[in-house]
Amino acid sequence: AQTVTQSQPEMSVQEAETVTLSCTYDTSESDYYLFWYKQPPSRQMILVIRQEAYKQQNATENRFSVNFQKAAKSFSLKISDSQLGDAAMYFCAYRDSGAGSYQLTFGKGTKLSVIP
Amino acid sequence: DTEVTQTPKHLVMGMTNKKSLKCEQHMGHRAMYWYKQKAKKPPELMFVYSYEKLSINESVPSRFSPECPNSSLLNLHLHALQPEDSALYLCASSQDGFGGTGFYEQYFGPGTRLTVT
Numbered sequence: 001a002q003t004v005t006q007s008q009p010e011m012s013v014q015e016a017e018t019v020t021l022s023c024t025y026d027t028s029e030s031d032y033y034l035f036w037y038k039q040p041p042s043r044q045m046i047l048v049i050r051q052e053a054y055k056q057q058n059a060t061e062n063r064f065s066v067n068f069q070k071a072a073k074s075f076s077l078k079i080s081d082s083q084l085g086d087a088a089m090y091f092c093a094y095r096d097s098g099a100g101s102y103q104l105t106f107g108k109g110t111k112l113s114v115i116p
Numbered sequence: 117d118t119e120v121t122q123t124p125k126h127l128v129m130g131m132t133n134k135k136s137l138k139c140e141q142h143m144g145h146r147a148m149y150w151y152k153q154k155a156k157k158p159p160e161l162m163f164v165y166s167y168e169k170l171s172i173n174e175s176v177p178s179r180f181s182p183e184c185p186n187s188s189l190l191n192l193h194l195h196a197l198q199p200e201d202s203a204l205y206l207c208a209s210s211q212d213g214f215g216g217t218g219f220y221e222q223y224f225g226p227g228t229r230l231t232v233t
Contacts, residue, residue, distance in 0.1 A: 033220050043204060045159070045224035091158055095220055102147060102172060102210075104222060106158035 002027045004094050006107035013082045014115050020067075021077045021110045023092030029053075031097040034068070034075045035104070040088040048090070051075065053097075079112075087114045119143075120225035122207050128231045131197060137228050139190040139207030147171075148190040149222060150182060151206040159206055165190060197232045204229055 003026045013019035025034070036048040051059045051068050059066050063083075067076045079086055092107040120141045129135050139148065147166045151159035164172035165184040173182075179201075181193040190207055208222040 035221060037224075042226070043229075044226040045206065045208075047221050047223065050221050089156075097220070100166075100171070102149070102164045102166070102212075103161060104159075109156070109158055 002029075002094050002096070002105045004092050004105050004107040006090075006092055006110050008110045009108070010111045010113070012113040012115055013079070013086075015082055015084060017082055018078060018080045019082055019112065021079075021090050021092075021112065023075045023077070023107055025073050025075065025092070025094050025105075027073070027094065027096075029096055033095045033097060034066075035093040035095070036064070036066070036075075036077045037091045037093060037106075038086075038088045039091065039109075040085075045091070049077065082114050084114050084116065087112060120207055120209055120223050122205075122225035122228050124228060125226065126229045126231075128233060129194065129197065130233055131199075133197075134193070134195045136194065137192040137205055137207075137230075139192075139225055140188055141209040141223070141225075142188055143209065143211070143223070144187075145209035145211050145223075146187065147210045147212055148184065149208040149210075150180075150190070150192050151208065151224075153204040153206055153227070163192075194230075197230075199232050202230055202232045 005024045032053045034051045038046045049061045063080045089109045094105045123138045150162040153159040162176045163182040168184045183191040204227045206227045207225040210222045
């Protein structure tokens, strides 16, 4: 079974600084998808970024980027120029590719605080 | 538009009540999901519907009964719940269904905060 590990239960960052959230996963599959979701206190899960395992290029979405190391099974999220609105719980998630593979395996989450 | 809507936002019910949660999406997604989320925990999958058919039931107690009346709508019927069922219930949808390719990300609704008294 796939597992996702987020080793940092809590982190904090100064406003305008950069922070990196860690995620490792375990799978025997060669093709899969990885996601970072953000859940602010308003509680809605928001998709931040996704990465297809077959793509070597790291995904980027504005201030959010990932460092995807397939061999090391590592998928970290970098947030640049942190803003107060970035404060939230961040979940790393894994999904097998292919039709019928619906399950998302989530990590336990990292609570990010942004200090003004 | 990547919007999934859920009603109600909050629900308080007694253990003998019957209530329903509603979820709607108009993105043409073929798969819809119910999750249960306890405080400070990740979401736990309950049910998956694909092309309006129940594909996955993660051994959820029968007091939770899902229904998918059409491709845009997903309901969760609640009956005789226990206090430990109090949680945030999240609905999600994704584009894929059987034979789908790409676009596997799930889009979540804002959730229904359920309290069972």
